[in-house]
Amino acid sequence: MMQGAILQLNVSDDPAANLRETVGMLREAIAGGAELVLTPEVTNCISTSRTHQQDVLQFQDADITLAALREEAKSAGIWLLIGSLGLKTDDADGRFANRSLMISPKGEIVAAYDKIHMFDVQINEAETWRESDGYRPGDRAVFAQTDFAKIGMTVCYDVRFSHLYRALAKAGADILTVPAAFSPVTGAAHWHALLRARAIESGCFVIAPAQTGTHASARNKTRDTYGHSLVIDPWGEVILDAGTAPGVYKFDLDMEKVAEARGKVPSLANAREFSGP
Numbered sequence: 001m002m003q004g005a006i007l008q009l010n011v012s013d014d015p016a017a018n019l020r021e022t023v024g025m026l027r028e029a030i031a032g033g034a035e036l037v038l039t040p041e042v043t044n045c046i047s048t049s050r051t052h053q054q055d056v057l058q059f060q061d062a063d064i065t066l067a068a069l070r071e072e073a074k075s076a077g078i079w080l081l082i083g084s085l086g087l088k089t090d091d092a093d094g095r096f097a098n099r100s101l102m103i104s105p106k107g108e109i110v111a112a113y114d115k116i117h118m119f120d121v122q123i124n125e126a127e128t129w130r131e132s133d134g135y136r137p138g139d140r141a142v143f144a145q146t147d148f149a150k151i152g153m154t155v156c157y158d159v160r161f162s163h164l165y166r167a168l169a170k171a172g173a174d175i176l177t178v179p180a181a182f183s184p185v186t187g188a189a190h191w192h193a194l195l196r197a198r199a200i201e202s203g204c205f206v207i208a209p210a211q212t213g214t215h216a217s218a219r220n221k222t223r224d225t226y227g228h229s230l231v232i233d234p235w236g237e238v239i240l241d242a243g244t245a246p247g248v249y250k251f252d253l254d255m256e257k258v259a260e261a262r263g264k265v266p267s268l269a270n271a272r273e274f275s276g277p
Contacts, residue, residue: 002148002253004036005029006209006229010246012216013047015056019065023072029248030076038081038209041156041181045086049220050134057096059088074107079146083179083209084155095136100153102144114138115155123185141167149174149255156180159194169202170268174258176204181211187226200236203262205253207231212244234261
């Protein structure tokens with residue numbers, strides 16, 4: 001049995017302050033016996049101001065959140081999924097990367113995944129998002145190979161694109177991670193249904209650490225996120241729903257459930273190629 005913990009965060013647009021809060025929660029999770037800890041999307045900074053992001057975000061090699069969390073993972077000897085960080089890139093247009101990173105018990109980056117699908121939507125007249133204005137999309141699906149499972153890494157809006165999860169599962173994933181900063185409107189409507197579907201169709205555990213609440217901002221407007229970090233087993237059962245309070249949420253993973261679910265309904269093995277439409 002693998003002991004895990006999700007850190008459900010309510011970060012601001014101040015990376016240094018966010019880091020202090022995250023490290024405190026991480027140490028609490030480690031003290032509670034967690035061997036795998038996961039943080040949400042944009043663990044280092046939530047901001048609706050591209051100018052502010054340009055001022056406070058860093059390149060990967062200089063990011064204070066990544067450096068500190070790598071040290072914490074190494075000191076404790078745990079696996080750590082940093083759900084994602086907003087990071088500067090060398091792109092000519094100045095756009096950032098939304099990058100998820102898996103850290104080994106030695107503090108090494110064993111996998112890095114750049115979010116493929118950008119949240120470019122108009123939910124209603126009051127809520128429009130153009131993530132691609134500030135972030136450039138990735139173009140490669142990524143695994144993290146650990147000593148307990150093969151983990152397919154995704155981020156937030158990716159959850160609506162089932163072919164990505166099917167490809168990761170068919171290539172050997174046992175766990176799918178979906179760190180998020182989900183909109184309250186779409187969260188209430190779709191979050192649970194989408195994540196349960198991804199687990200059921202793949203026969204994988206799905207672990208989705210989330211941002212929650214109203215995120216303080218020194219510049220520009222604040223932003224709200226849905227919360228409800230989830231852990232779902234390969235049969236589609238919700239084994240953890242964190243609700244809306246920030247905090248450390250523990251769970252256990254029985255990896256034998258992957259083979260058990262796929263043995264009952266071998267949809268991956270039964271999948272067929274087809275022509276059309």
